[in-house]
Every structure is written in structure tokens, then in C-alpha cells.
Amino acid sequence: MTDSAVIDIRTVTDDDLPAWTRTWGNGYLRSYTESSVDTIRSTAGRDRLIGAFDLDRCVGTYRSSAQELTVPGGAVLPVSAISKVSVAGTHRRRGLLSRMVAMDLQGAFERGEPLAVLDAAQYPLYGRYGFGPATAMAWFEIDVHRARLDPRRTADVSGVLLVDAREYLKTAPAVYERLRAVQPGALRRDEQWWLDATGQRPAGPPDRPEPFFALYLDPETGEADGLLTFTAEETWGSMLPRSPLWIRDLIAVSPRAESALLRYAVTVDWVTTVHLPYRAPDTLLPLCLGDPRAARISALSDYMWLRILDTPRALSARTYGVDGALVLEVTDPAGHAAGVWSLEGGPDGASCTRTGRGPDLRLGVRDLASLYLGDDSATRLAALGGTEEVRPGALARADAMFRTGRRPWSPRAVLGPRYQAGAP
Numbered sequence: 001m002t003d004s005a006v007i008d009i010r011t012v013t014d015d016d017l018p019a020w021t022r023t024w025g026n027g028y029l030r031s032y033t034e035s036s037v038d039t040i041r042s043t044a045g046r047d048r049l050i051g052a053f054d055l056d057r058c059v060g061t062y063r064s065s066a067q068e069l070t071v072p073g074g075a076v077l078p079v080s081a082i083s084k085v086s087v088a089g090t091h092r093r094r095g096l097l098s099r100m101v102a103m104d105l106q107g108a109f110e111r112g113e114p115l116a117v118l119d120a121a122q123y124p125l126y127g128r129y130g131f132g133p134a135t136a137m138a139w140f141e142i143d144v145h146r147a148r149l150d151p152r153r154t155a156d157v158s159g160v161l162l163v164d165a166r167e168y169l170k171t172a173p174a175v176y177e178r179l180r181a182v183q184p185g186a187l188r189r190d191e192q193w194w195l196d197a198t199g200q201r202p203a204g205p206p207d208r209p210e211p212f213f214a215l216y217l218d219p220e221t222g223e224a225d226g227l228l229t230f231t232a233e234e235t236w237g238s239m240l241p242r243s244p245l246w247i248r249d250l251i252a253v254s255p256r257a258e259s260a261l262l263r264y265a266v267t268v269d270w271v272t273t274v275h276l277p278y279r280a281p282d283t284l285l286p287l288c289l290g291d292p293r294a295a296r297i298s299a300l301s302d303y304m305w306l307r308i309l310d311t312p313r314a315l316s317a318r319t320y321g322v323d324g325a326l327v328l329e330v331t332d333p334a335g336h337a338a339g340v341w342s343l344e345g346g347p348d349g350a351s352c353t354r355t356g357r358g359p360d361l362r363l364g365v366r367d368l369a370s371l372y373l374g375d376d377s378a379t380r381l382a383a384l385g386g387t388e389e390v391r392p393g394a395l396a397r398a399d400a401m402f403r404t405g406r407r408p409w410s411p412r413a414v415l416g417p418r419y420q421a422g423a424p
């Protein structure tokens, strides 16, 4: 076996892409196709691709992309979004992941990106690198017969319009941008993303049948306030329809639009189960049904993990629930976020600077990440032992400042065919 120290961790070149793509596919249990190399090549200029190489053999993959994250109050921060992390089965548990993460986070820190984010495929991996779970998601399965929605009375779907991919593409990105401007936890969706989502990218993956598309136009203003993408499968049993419907994307800027689009999905004839993935756990959607218990949670999980690299920039970018001041001592084994920081913030803005004063709260960088978008509470993190109240009252003050009225949400559309195969 090659000594791990001689395995080279380096930036990937164009010539490396086929082997890099194959290694990534092996890690994610996805078959290799030429088109997946083309897909990665099409964004390679903008993304940072790292590989681990044992002599000339690619044995590890890692990608980070320049992204934008909306934080409480509506500010948008540049973030490094990490994906395609894998190490070949022949080379696991020899520290290659740790070396790729360290190289990439150091690069993000030097470029001045205040945060890094990722979706963790496995919970135990990223805490050791200073990431903490910052948003959560609930996955619902709706039993249509129990939903008690009657198209003649309770299921008002006025405003919902079925459209084709081209019409959808003209309108949907602007709806998403309106949500992103106010939704803590939301990331940017670029033009490539929309072409992919609608099956309009010429060299797109061949395994994606075109979904169905709907928009919600507000009956009073005529403005598009919501979008819905779904797939469904015609299924029968004993002469009864038993079709499942999978919501792939449901974005709305008003509760009215959100509930009309869900009602539409739940009242499509022949459909007996509606799958509604990746919602914030406090989503209003189940309450749009006649019987909210018809929406059973089939998965409840941490979702987007966040890593703070620049504490003053991150903490001064968001707003806080109440006016208040806190001195936070942040520990960070990698050093990036560490220090004693004086935070003064409120609903109108905040400042955060290094201080020589003693701390009110002592916490690890991972706990700071879980507080950052308002999803977790300092009181809860202290009970778990990672946060320490140095000055009495500091936990309650941190909760009043950091927590948000609604939980943050990282909207995610499901694009690939795996969803129908029964994820999560």
C-alpha cells in the first residue's frame, strides 16, 4: 500500500477529469458516463476541483463552488459550497478527506469567503472540521385520501396555471429570486441550474424525463408568486388508480401561493400519495390540508452544514431578533474563526469586533454555525456541552438575539431520477 504521505492532493487539470469523474461516481455509486464528464467540465472553470492522486491514479475527489447564502435580515454573503466529496474504497481512513478539506478551507479563508456550506451525506463526517448543522429538513408523504381536500369545495386552486418548460423558464427564476432575497438559508440558482431543472440543457443527462410545471399567478395582481415542478407515474391496482406524485420543487413568496400549489398537487386525479421533500420542519404546508395528519414525516434530518471562516464578517452581516450585546469566545482548532468577539446587534443591523473583554459565552465554531441562521438555541447547545455560559443570563440573551421566528430553510429541488427510487 502506498504511504499516505506521498499521495498528492492537488488541483485537477482538464486531462484528469475523466478519471476524477469516474472516482467520484464510484464513491457515490453512480455509473460513469461521458455526459457526466461533460457536465463537470462545463462548470470546471468556475469551480475549484481538488483530487487525491496515488501516483497517476485518482483516488479522491472534492469540489467547491462560489455560491451566495442569504442570512437573517436578507444580506447575501459569498460562500464556498462544497460537493462531490469522495475517497476511493481502496484508500479510505487514511486521512485523505481531512487533507482535501484542510486545503480547500484554507483556500476559502485566503480568498476572503466568510462561510463554507455543504449537504452532508453522513452526519459524523464534518463536525471535526468545524462545520455544524445550520438548517434542517422534513420530508413528507401525503396520504391523499386522508387529506380531506375536495376539488369542489376545500381545494381552491384558482391562480394555478399549467405551463410548458419554456414558459416556466421565463418566469420561475424571478420567483425564486424574490424568495431568496428574504429566505435565510437560501442559495443562488444560476442559469445552468434552471436549464438543468427544466431539461432544457442540450447536453443534459439523458435519464431525466421532463417533469410537469405549474405557476401560481396571484388572481389580484396577476404576478407570478409561486412555482411547482413535479413528476407522477401512472399506476393501477385492481382497477383502482394508485399513482404516486413526486414534488420536485415548490417555491412560493406568499402563503396563498404555497397552499394553492400544494392543493393542486394533492388533488390531481389518480394520485394517491404525494411526496413532498426537503421542507423546513416548521413548513406551513401540512396545515393547508383538511387533515394535516395526512402529511406524515418520513424523514426529519439535519440538512445544510455551515462552517464559519470569518467570525466578524459573518456575525455583522445578519440582523438579530432583539437589540443586545454579547461577548463570544469562539474556539476553532483550525484557527480561522477563533477569538474573543464583541457582538452588538439588533433588528436593524450589527457590528462584531475583536475585544479584550471577558466572554459571556464560550463556544466551539461548530456550535456557532448551528446558531448562525437561527435554527438552534444556545440553551440547547449548552445542555449538550459544547457551549458554556460564563456570565449568567448570556444563554437567554443569545437565544433572543440569534433565533428567528421561522426556521431557516435551504430550498432544494430534486432533479435526478433517484428520488423516485425511494429517497431519502
Ligand SMILES: CC(C)(COP(=O)(O)OP(=O)(O)OC[C@H]1O[C@@H](n2cnc3c(N)ncnc32)[C@H](O)[C@@H]1OP(=O)(O)O)[C@@H](O)C(=O)NCCC(=O)NCCS
Pocket: 027, 028, 085, 086, 087, 088, 091, 092, 093, 094, 095, 096, 097, 098, 099, 119, 120, 121, 122, 124, 125, 128
Ligand atoms: C466519507 C469519505 C469521503 C471519507 O474519506 P476518508 O479519506 O476515509 O476520510 P479520512 O480518512 O480523512 O477520515 C477523517 C476522519 O473522519 C472519520 N470518518 C471517515 N469516514 C467516516 C464515516 N463514514 N463515519 C464516521 N467517521 C468517518 C475518520 O475515522 C477520521 O477520523 P479522525 O479524524 O478522528 O481520525 C469516504 O469514506 C467516501 O468517499 N464515502 C462515500 C461518499 C461519501 O459519503 N462522501 C461524503 C459526501 S458529503
